[in-house]
Amino acid sequence: MKLYITETSPYARMARIMVLEKGLEDRVEILPARTRQAGSPYYEINPSGRVPYLICDDDWRLEESQLICAHFDHLAGPPAFAPPPGRDGWEVRRLEALARSLLDGLGVWGRELKRPEADRSATVVAHERERARRLVDLWEREIETPPMAEPFRNMAQLTLAVALEMDARLPGFDWRPDHPKLAAWLAPFARRPSFAATLPGASKTG
Ligand SMILES: N[C@@H](CCC(=O)N[C@@H](CS)C(=O)NCC(=O)O)C(=O)O
Numbered sequence: 001m002k003l004y005i006t007e008t009s010p011y012a013r014m015a016r017i018m019v020l021e022k023g024l025e026d027r028v029e030i031l032p033a034r035t036r037q038a039g040s041p042y043y044e045i046n047p048s049g050r051v052p053y054l055i056c057d058d059d060w061r062l063e064e065s066q067l068i069c070a071h072f073d074h075l076a077g078p079p080a081f082a083p084p085p086g087r088d089g090w091e092v093r094r095l096e097a098l099a100r101s102l103l104d105g106l107g108v109w110g111r112e113l114k115r116p117e118a119d120r121s122a123t124v125v126a127h128e129r130e131r132a133r134r135l136v137d138l139w140e141r142e143i144e145t146p147p148m149a150e151p152f153r154n155m156a157q158l159t160l161a162v163a164l165e166m167d168a169r170l171p172g173f174d175w176r177p178d179h180p181k182l183a184a185w186l187a188p189f190a191r192r193p194s195f196a197a198t199l200p201g202a203s204k205t206g
Helices: 010-021 065-075 087-114 122-142 155-168 180-190 193-198
Strands: 002-005 029-032 053-055 061-063
Touching: 002 010, 010 065, 010 087, 010 155, 010 193, 061 065, 065 155, 087 122, 087 155, 122 180, 155 180, 180 193
Parallel strands: 002 029
Antiparallel strands: 002 053, 053 061
16 A cells, blocks of 8 residues: 655644554555645646545555544554444544644644745734634643543544644644643653654654
């Protein structure tokens, strides 16, 4: 299988973490994609131009981090990250959606900061900074809900951990000093080999 990524994409990072957590390194080739560039040869591979993108050995093609992570989870061994049945599963999905709101907003913020200064919208930056501020405040309370506790076993944990670690590359996303419970929660996830190996700058790919 081929997994297209960029090194800095948090969505692609979730898929890469899942490859490592599920022991799929020998089956998944990680390939860099050139995104957001006119005429990129990557558009011939994936017309949407986005990452992560998975091409399976039979040329079955999957886009979207959630779908790709779920596919990896089911490929090797019993699914370890799928929501449990019933109300507990809905709770995990609720928390995943909340984490995704943070991640998506940070993505918009980061993209805006990468634009040339003259094209950058101060309004968008301020809007996303405020969204992130409200959401990390909310997460400081939500982090004690049972599905977020270790062990590592669901997409809510994965999505939130990857979103919070975006502070390394997003000036202004300084959530740690005022959110001690969140910082304490993140620490053991960040120490996992799958997280350390996929932090932007950790690999030579991308
Ligand atoms: N909802 C998608 C989001 C993927 C996404 O937005 N990826 C960004 C990188 S962080 C991308 O490929 N951007 C390229 C573009 O917008 O052309 C997912 O979860 O996989």
